[in-house]
Amino acid sequence: MQVALVTVGDEILAGDTVNTNAAWLGRELAERGVDVERTTVVPDRVEDIAGVVRDYHTGYDAVIVTGGLGPTHDDVTMEGVAAAFDRDVVESEEALRWLEEDGYSRDDLTEGTGDVPEGARVLPNREGVAPGCVVEDCYVLPGVPDEMKRMFEDVDEEFAGEVRHVAVVEADEPESALLDRLRELRERFPVTVGSYPGDSVSVKIQGTDAEAVEEAAAWLDERVE
Known part of the structure; x- marks a missing residue:
């Protein structure tokens, strides 16, 4: 919807x-x-x-x-x-x-x-x-x-649609330094990705498959500072 x-x-x-x-x-x-x-x-x-x-x-x-x-x-x-x-x-x-x-x-x-x-x-x-x-x-x-x-x-x-699952990974790196890893994340997993800079960069991972979101978050968490 x-x-x-x-x-x-x-x-x-x-x-x-x-x-x-x-x-x-x-x-x-x-x-x-x-x-x-x-x-x-x-x-x-x-x-x-x-x-x-x-x-x-x-x-x-x-x-x-x-x-x-x-x-x-x-x-x-x-x-x-x-x-x-x-x-x-x-x-x-x-x-x-x-x-x-x-x-x-x-x-x-x-x-x-x-x-x-x-x-x-x-x-x-x-x-x-x-x-x-x-x-x-x-x-x-x-x-x-x-x-x-x-x-x-x-x-x-x-108001109803297909419920999305969300995970957030914090990265203590410049947003520009994450681009290659975020691109690979999208290629590997059926999720959408948004990055939001602040004191650190919050990477928001969303998808309709809860397991895929969890796996994507774990994959990224292992590859960021």
């Missing part, structure tokens, strides 16, 4: 907020064997949201959009997603009914709180107010991290 992530928010593009949602979703999806092929940040503009969702909808099995939910002037994600699928934004009776059951009065809710693209499957916000939704293969989640994580729990079983 291949997925694209879209984060909505001027504050992320300006550097005022760190995009922790994409990092968290990337880890969660990877643990389920799902390939995250794209992570994109777009501003709070309907046309930008619609354009990237429309493009990714045709290229990937699912799109996850986070941020920009709610009734304020810059919360335009629902409108952008609706435009991507040529749908209207409508008031969801299901969302309003759920909010009432959660203790909110319709009269006290800001206009637009329960709006979703027409025909969408509503996702209750169990940590906040503004609902999320699913439109075809596009999952729309809140930007507030606690709300996003809780809502993802309600749909996480809809």
